[in-house]
Amino acid sequence: MKNCGGYSVGLLGIALFFGCLLCVMGMAADAPPVQATPLGLPPVPFPEANPQTPEKIALGEKLFNEVRFSSTGVISCATCHLAAKAFTDSPLSVSEGINKLTGTRNAPTVVNSAYMKLLFWDGRSPTLEDQALHPFVNPVEMGLPDHEPILKIVRSDPEYVKAFKAVFGKDGEGITMNEVTMAIASFERTQISGDSPFDRWYFAGEKDAMTEAQQRGFDLFVNKGRCVSCHLVEQTQALFTDNRFHNVGVGINAIQKDVPDLAGAFLAAEATMAEVDVQVLTDKRTSELGRFAVTRGMDELGSFKTPTLRNVAATAPYMHDGSLKTLKDVIVHYNNGGVTNATDPVNDFLSGGIRPLNLTDQEVEDLVAFMDALTSPAFSIATPRQTASNK
């Protein structure tokens, strides 16, 4: 933190005071508002109504880490989306919120979520701004009864008062959850990571950026494994998601028999989207309905959003319910044609793209090795090599 020193009041003093106010808020005055795009990614889409500014990003980061926005005063967004864990809560299979209450789903990374067309595993939220409203009031996450306690803090805490005034020109009742969530989303849009060994190999032509096993793994990813049909790799960029929803046979297999009853009861309840947010994270069986709980389309039963695979080696365990412990378990599940145990029957709603792959043991290892090449430099230090632990 830079030192403001003790300036005497006077015109110069006032000018310096405001200069220092800016530096106290944690941004360099000359920082460019638009961030550079890392290798392998498209430019970040920014909503017109919420342009990036360095001050807004810094405020968003503070809000993201604010534990006072939970009923117990110890849980922040960062509790479940830790920078050191590539913005997940690995190794938890499902997240832990207030009072160690557990939800039903694995925390996806916030990294590169700026590119997601819909948020949450079932896509029930349309924007990062909207998404940020929900964890605060979810009873198994941050547990607030409503958003009032947050507004009370940001309207009275001197640091927040100053920051909201500087960023939005607003104070008192003028500060609403719109401003709070805009700042959080702005911070999230700076969490962009590409430039992995794969990016250097594929997009920059660095021939030895990936090992031979990783190169064979990529070939399997594109051809025999058909992974690329959902985890997209395009000519100039790779988001590793098609932003669509598929049933790949996780979770729903366990409630197969009950699906008609569960789906029927769900439709009859006619819940609002806010109620759905609570239901899917507090009731394991409702959670397994997947995208169906949002669209109510039978063809989306047990469907979940294709997650990015960037930094996936750092975010075990896997899938919407965290039920698969290692990347090897994931590949074996696909190799079995969408069942975790080869002898189990596949579910009735399985996506057309999921069929047994007939991969050899070596090919399974090569695919795991390839996933290891998707880790960006920022997250590679803390990441144990999956291949070694899977041998």
Ligand code: HEC
């Ligand atoms: C108790 C743990 C927990 C807390 C606290 C939490 N999250 Fe999450 N987050 C999750 C889980 C679990 C999901 C997935 C839920 C689902 O899909 O139904 C998720 C999903 C998300 C997503 C969607 C990512 C994607 O690819 O769809 C974003 C973005 C996100 N959280 C940001 C936040 C923000 C911002 C906060 C604070 C306001 C926050 N989270 C607080 C656990 C948490």
Ligand code: HEC
């Ligand atoms: C039909 C589309 C589709 C195909 C094909 C596909 N995936 Fe997926 N993938 C998904 C979806 C959807 C999920 C999330 C499913 C869930 O949680 O229920 C997922 C999840 C994953 C995950 C877990 C990521 C995480 O963060 O939890 C990995 C790893 C993965 N896929 C790798 C692969 C590989 C490797 C292949 C090829 C062998 C492949 N996928 C083929 C759609 C697909």
